[in-house]
Amino acid sequence: MLKLLRFEFRRIIKSVFFWIITAYSFVMPVLTAFIYRALITLDLDDGIKFTAVNLSKDELTFLTWMIAVSFITDLPKFVALFTCLHLGRDYTDGIVRNKIIAGHSRGAIYGSYMITQMAASVFLCCIYMFSALFGLVISGIGAYLNGGEMFVRFGVAIIVFLVMTVAFVVLALIFRRRALPLILCILIAVMSNGVGAVIGSFNTPSKAVDDYIRIRHEKYEEMIEAGLIDEDTVEDLEDKYDKDSYLGVAWKLFHPVYVVSPIGFEGDYQAGGVTNLVSGAAEYTDEIDFSVNFIMQAMYSGDVSPVTPHDLKKVDSMHLSYAKNNLIYIGKSVAWMAVIGTWGFLVFRKKNLF
């Protein structure tokens, strides 16, 4: 196994494409930092001028996170391409055959590919992340890592990224035709951004909806007692804005996917870059606050809900700390890596691929 690892690491080090991606991982976040520097300090009041950077700590924390974690949306397509071309070459050039003939077990060969590709992914993510921090600092914006806590979330992001890498490796190894895994991997990489954001938006737990409806009912009761609303109106409103109106068909479809997979990372961790800025979810918080969903929905619907954010503040189901969510994502990611990796191994071992 060690010989194969040495072999594969040498191949990666000698790969021109790998170093191109590495260069991209270094340049892109630095460039992004400078673009943000220009955007947030651009003053067009009197010609084109740039003012001094004046960000609050919260804004700086979010910007640091947003730019540095962008590897999770930016790198998958490159890693997919690299994995398929790099491992594909071993098939087309017959090197996998060489390894088997030399006497290496298929398990060792599979393991060496998996380990080295995962290591390459971690390396690229780290380059991207540290380049982002470097770029933020040299662009004059500065960086704030929330007392180092942000590194834990970077770690979670890398582990989620590794699930994709494992999937790419498996796809690259189980098909004899070389074009198919390439298409599939690129498709996964490109779609992961959008799908991640969509799936992540269905993160509201069922219990939170139950609690919201219960609290809303208590509030309506108080309003009825105070003579502010009559019982029939409340009944109509509660019928119209029942649990199903909050958790529709899409929720029923996508929430299970969200629960069992790490696909919702982008939504949960606001790792969607500019998407988050546009959607207004531009905060680096200590917890995921589901109550926002209810307040927002009430605001944009006919639900004249008397529930305020304050009422939901101490409801457990409305909040999920990132400390807990980190563990959930690590658990889900490790489980998926094990499932995908084991399935890939079984196919690789049995299928006549060489």
Added chain:
Amino acid sequence: MTENKDYVIKVNEVSKDYGKFRALDSMSFTVPKGSIYGLVGRNGAGKTTIMRVISGLQKPTSGTVEYGFDHKKLGKVGALVELPSIYSNQTARENLVFQYINLGLKIDGSIEESLNLVGLGNTGKKKAGKFSLGMRQRLGIAMAMSGNPEVLILDEPINGLDPQGIIQIRDLLIRLNREKGVTIIISSHILSELSKLATDFAFVEGGKVVKEIKAESLEDAGGLVTEFYSGTPERLIPVLNAKGLTTTFDPQSGIVFAKGYYNLTNVVIAANEAGVNIARVVTKETDLETYFVKLVGGGSNA
């Protein structure tokens, strides 16, 4: 630890099925240590499949392959099956470095020695992808040779080569066999070339070995037969025997049949000196191809 056995590989009743298609049907043969073992057969007879099974690329559906050495030790089996397995975007040297790492060998001067042995010592920075087919084959052999294998499995190593390339590969294989004692299992469509190399043959047909024969026995079974027409056969026969030929005489036709290879000029001079007049000479050669066709029947689609 290398076991002291007189064979390198013993194939016992090996069958291989691909779905409903039976590629190997209880195939059995034994490869003697130090031999150049030629596998002869038509397309689809099962030559490549058995080579893939022996080299570990495929598992047999049934039957076993016994190795006369510790085949689990890295690099003890070298193979060039179908196409040479080399990185086309790397140089010859770099390819060998990769193979050395693959086998856990120390990267030292032996890489240059191997390159020189296969005649690729002067390829420098040229990428293997730009090599001619012959150069790629030779690099493939050099890679298969890394780690001093006990057996070298070569599937059609001279396929597509020009005459110069064929000669180079042939010379290389003979040298490896004689100088380094490597046992070679080889298949080739070019039976005339195979006959110049192999010391043993297995004729494969329908996934089975229908005949195993040593090269000498093949010569005995066929080889060159010459018909000598002479008015004095009783005086001609000792002359031919003195030249190492085995003779038989057909009294009815008066023809002397001589088996074996010889220099015609020397025979004619010797006969002249013995006062024998040779009226006519007709040669008929039973070569590997003829033998194969006789054995399996049909066209020589080997």
